[in-house]
Amino acid sequence: VTREGRSNARLLRLAPEDNVLIATSHLRAGDEVVADGVIWHLGQDVETGFKLASRDLAPGDVVLRLGFPIGEITAPVAQGAVVHVQNVKSRYLRTHHRGEA
Amino acid sequence: MSMTSGSSPSARGYLRRDGRKGIRNVIVVVYTVECAHHVASRIASAFDDDVQVIGFGGCYPNDYAANMLERLCTHPNVGAALLVSLGCEGLDRARLAGSIEASGRPVNTMVIQDRGGTLATVATGQAWIAATQASLAAIEHVPFGMADLVVGTICGGSDGTSGITANPAVGMAFDRLVEAGATAIFEETGELIGCETAMAARATTDALGTELIAAVHKAEAYYATLGHASFAPGNAEGGLTTIEEKSLGAYSKSGHGPISGLIKPGEIPSQPGLYLLDVVPDGEVRWGYPNINDVAEVAELVACGAHLILFTTGRGSVVGSAISPVIKVCANPETYRRMSGDMDVNAGRILDGSATVSEVADEIVAAAHSAIGGQLTISEQLGHQEFVLTYKSFEPSGPSCHPLTIGR
Numbered sequence: 001v002t003r004e005g006r007s008n009a010r011l012l013r014l015a016p017e018d019n020v021l022i023a024t025s026h027l028r029a030g031d032e033v034v035a036d037g038v039i040w041h042l043g044q045d046v047e048t049g050f051k052l053a054s055r056d057l058a059p060g061d062v063v064l065r066l067g068f069p070i071g072e073i074t075a076p077v078a079q080g081a082v083v084h085v086q087n088v089k090s091r092y093l094r095t096h097h098r099g100e101a
Numbered sequence: 102m103s104m105t106s107g108s109s110p111s112a113r114g115y116l117r118r119d120g121r122k123g124i125r126n127v128i129v130v131v132y133t134v135e136c137a138h139h140v141a142s143r144i145a146s147a148f149d150d151d152v153q154v155i156g157f158g159g160c161y162p163n164d165y166a167a168n169m170l171e172r173l174c175t176h177p178n179v180g181a182a183l184l185v186s187l188g189c190e191g192l193d194r195a196r197l198a199g200s201i202e203a204s205g206r207p208v209n210t211m212v213i214q215d216r217g218g219t220l221a222t223v224a225t226g227q228a229w230i231a232a233t234q235a236s237l238a239a240i241e242h243v244p245f246g247m248a249d250l251v252v253g254t255i256c257g258g259s260d261g262t263s264g265i266t267a268n269p270a271v272g273m274a275f276d277r278l279v280e281a282g283a284t285a286i287f288e289e290t291g292e293l294i295g296c297e298t299a300m301a302a303r304a305t306t307d308a309l310g311t312e313l314i315a316a317v318h319k320a321e322a323y324y325a326t327l328g329h330a331s332f333a334p335g336n337a338e339g340g341l342t343t344i345e346e347k348s349l350g351a352y353s354k355s356g357h358g359p360i361s362g363l364i365k366p367g368e369i370p371s372q373p374g375l376y377l378l379d380v381v382p383d384g385e386v387r388w389g390y391p392n393i394n395d396v397a398e399v400a401e402l403v404a405c406g407a408h409l410i411l412f413t414t415g416r417g418s419v420v421g422s423a424i425s426p427v428i429k430v431c432a433n434p435e436t437y438r439r440m441s442g443d444m445d446v447n448a449g450r451i452l453d454g455s456a457t458v459s460e461v462a463d464e465i466v467a468a469a470h471s472a473i474g475g476q477l478t479i480s481e482q483l484g485h486q487e488f489v490l491t492y493k494s495f496e497p498s499g500p501s502c503h504p505l506t507i508g509r
Contacts, residue, residue, distance in 0.1 A: 049260050068345070
């Protein structure tokens with residue numbers, strides 16, 4: 001979505017330099033979604049607002065959303081996999097989650 | 102955009118004796134310790150939604166809480182105040198009553214221990230409110246223009262959609278309201294972490310830019326002492342991964358315009374423009390979380406003079422506020438489908454392409470005009486009047502935090 005633009009993508013790229021895409025609706029494992037000019041065959045469900053890796057990511061890589069750094073990769077992430085708390089940490093302050101020890 | 106500082110067609114303000122103009126005509130019933138809360142609620146229960154309960158639960162005095170209550174009781178949306186005290190608590194009720202009286206608003210103090218207990222205080226309190234309502238009904242109506250408006254924004258229950266839909270739409274609405282002459286306040290320095298450099302570049306002076314960065318660094322240090330960020334489990338369940346990702350979305354509520362000042366809770370902007378509210382206490386970490394929930398943050402925006410709150414939510418917050426109406430802007434289309442009865446604006450339409458950010462911003466501005474004109478927002482219609490006030494401590498903001506008033 002650009003500031004004035006209308007979105008119809010099911011996977012959204014917010015900035016050219018981003019290495020994640022955002023799901024604009026609940027995507028299901030097995031769905032085929034077009035984004036970045038290629039067809040993505042989803043290996044898992046992706047909930048609305050969640051992020052997918054647009055390329056392979058390695059520990060230490062900085063995650064870019066809207067061109068801004070939003071955290072650091074902590075475990076290898078394959079292109080097309082969900083990027084979230086299981087493989088990203090804050091570069092500022094930790095966050096806590098339900099079910100966490 | 103042209104400077105449209107005129108009032109909207111239906112807008113009418115309530116002129117207070119101190120010269121401020123409100124968009125609601127509320128009587129507040131104020132408990133000055135938790136022990137008086139029930140009696141205050143009982144007094145208010147006999148009346149409609151324009152008699153509202155606020156207060157401070159603590160028995161021990163706190164300058165921040167006393168100042169907050171003073172600002173809230175003299176808020177332009179408030180026409181009169183009834184203080185309900187147990188009698189032995191620490192809050193300086195005489196000073197609070199004096200400030201309200203000095204503002205020209207009717208005020209009365211009822212001390213439960215002196216009045217003969219619960220029933221007697223409820224009866225005399227209700228009688229005073231009934232009499233005061235009659236005098237408030239006769240208050241002068243005046244035009245209410247954009248230059249009179251103070252609007253605040255907060256996000257509550259953010260998720261991965263907030264930063265794409267509702268928050269940038271509120272930001273664009275903020276840009277339009279400020280261009281039209283209004284005062285706009287955004288907040289939660291603990292949710293601007295990682296955005297401080299970009300934000301400082303928008304400051305109207307270099308000195309203010311330095312203060313904006315310092316305020317975010319203060320928040321980061323404060324939360325580091327607490328052990329984690331301003332980030333609820335529901336944020337992660339909604340797709341937000343880190344505080345910097347949440348911050349990026351939260352920051353977009355501030356729009357793209359210049360930032361005129363940095364204020365602290367209870368400080369009222371001296372002239373129109375865009376302001377950051379620094380909600381994180383000064384000094385060592387003393388009384389826990391900067392704000393224990395969204396409701397405490399809304400109270401601080403109201404204490405800074407906000408007539409109206411633009412509240413974005415992804416997960417689905419239902420709260421409103423005492424004193425100032427809340428307009429609920431829903432970020433997530435799935436949440437909207439589940440909870441449309443609690444939402445004023447569906448910003449989730451941006452996600453499926455059925456609306457642009459600009460179109461939703463137009464809707465938000467229109468909803469603000471309706472609320473200013475007296476139409477009840479959804480949370481008002483549902484009777485939401487949440488209020489929370491806790492212990493905190495602040496130093497006043499420094500001189501470089503405020504715009505120059507020369508030529509005003």
